Amino acid sequence: MRLYLTALNPTDAVLDGFLPGAARLGLPVTVLTDQPSRWPDPPGVTVTGVDVRDVRAVVDVVQSAEPPTALLSNSDHLQTPTALAADYLGLPGKDWRATLRCKDKRLTRRTLADAGLDTVAAVALGPDDDPDLARDVPFPAVVKPREGVASEDVYLVADRADLHRRVTEIRGRRPGLPLLVEEYLAGDLHTLETLGDGRSVTVLGAWRTDLGPPPTFIEAGLDWAPRLPQPVSDQVLTQLAALGVGFGACHTEFVVADGRARIIEVNYRLIGDRMDLVLAELLDTPLFEYVIRVHAGEPLPTLPDPVRVARHARVEYVCADRSGTLVSAPDRLDVVAPDGVRLGIRPLRRLGVTAPLTRTNRDYLAALHAIGPDAATVTGALRDLRAAHHWEIQG
Structure with missing residues (x-):
């Protein structure tokens, strides 16, 4: 029996989370990807090239190989095709309708409005549509890709011009x-991290979240804040x-204003940008193994009560401030300070890489974290x- 993971480019969540987690569970892994040349080939892992957006292609590969224990993905882009493939193969998985509602932000808004839970003024624009179709959306407003990720091309706009x-x-x-x-949803920005087995959902x-300056929405840092008011947590879970x-x-971003929780977006996978690995360390929990086990059909195990975790954590990102080549940066670092705080640096861009300034999470040079x-x-x-x-960019 084998774990099948669908993926695009290599990510820390897979390389440092799911693959070691599967090894600890004694599961061999096949990574199904459309970019096989970019992936390493560690022991116990097979990398197979396939069009992972094509449900039939994924099903064909899995059916022609070793029987699957589970099929899952941690990619925003692949949740729906992976859910459809898992359903066809008779494996536990997400409802493809739910993955579609989360990925397509217009469907998210429509679903919540139809349920009577929240109504946000929103207008979808096709590739050739006049922006004036959104004239009834109040300003300030937000323009974003309908199925975007990583805050890419998300802007606060002040007026029609x-x-x-x-x-x-x-x-x-x-x-x-x-x-x-x-419409722009004002309020303090939070996340809620959850894990479910199809019968119950547990809050992890x-x-x-701290954001950089507008008009973009790049995340600058995150503080552990599990003590949400119960009504707020209940509102998010109901949505x-x-x-x-x-x-x-599932990783959900929402704002809180006057005791009301309003969802910004739902990413139906673990929190990203190394936050998932920090979360596992903070909770002292084999989080990635638990995700695999749920997808293998096991019931959700007992998880730590996050409010009772007697530790705090913060993550900060070092962001590029210009286009150019990264010429100086620290290596990966893990150290325990004299006061017992566990500190880490994780490079997110390699030395010598030249990149444009995007004003998105793609500008991250490194993630720094502390647990104490x-x-x-x-x-x-x-x-x-x-x-x-020190981090230095030239060019």
Whole structure:
């Protein structure tokens, strides 16, 4: 029996999370990817090239190989085809309707409105549609790809002229891209991390998110913040249930204003940008193994109560401030400070790589994290860690 993982490019979640997790469970792994040349080939792992967006291609490969224990994906782009393939193969998996509702932000808005849970003014724009179709959306507004990720091409727009300018810019870079224009939802930005087995959903924890300056929405840092008011947590879980979310890992971003939780987007997979690995370390829980086991049909195990975790964590990102080549940066680092704070640096861009400035999460050069006894100690340790290292871009 074998674990099948669908993926695009290599990610830390797979390389440092799912593959070691599968090895600890004694499961051989086949990575199904459309970019096989980019993947390493560690012991116990087979990398197979396949069009992972094509359900039939995935089914063909799995049926012609060793019988599957589970089929899953941690890619935003592959949740629906993977869910369809798992269903065809008779494997536990996510409801493809739910994955589609989460991926397509217009469907997210429509589903929540139809359920009477939240109504957000939103208008979808086809590739050739006049932006004035969104004239009834109040300003400030947000323009974003209808199925986007990583805050790419997401902008706060102040008025009609600003909207036209941003739409023209996005279409110039990415012709044919469907867009969504929606009202700006003000409030404190949080996440809710959940894991379900199709029968029950457990809250793994929550983070409070710091954003960089507008008009973009790049995440600058996240603080562990599991003590959400119960009504807020209940509101988010009710909205997720309306979307059909209830199996596997899910990362939900939402704002809170006046005690009301309003979903920004739902990523039906683990939280990304190394936050999943920090979460597993913070909870001292084999999180990736649990996700695999759920997809293998096992019931959800007992998980730590995040509110009772007697530790704090913070993650900060070092972002490029210009286009160019990364010429100086620290290596991966793991260290325990004298006060017991566990500190880490994880490079997210290799030395010598030349990249444009995108003002998205793709500008991240490194993720820095600290886990310690309380927020003040963690924040201070992370400040000192950042000050002791240097990142330089030339060009």
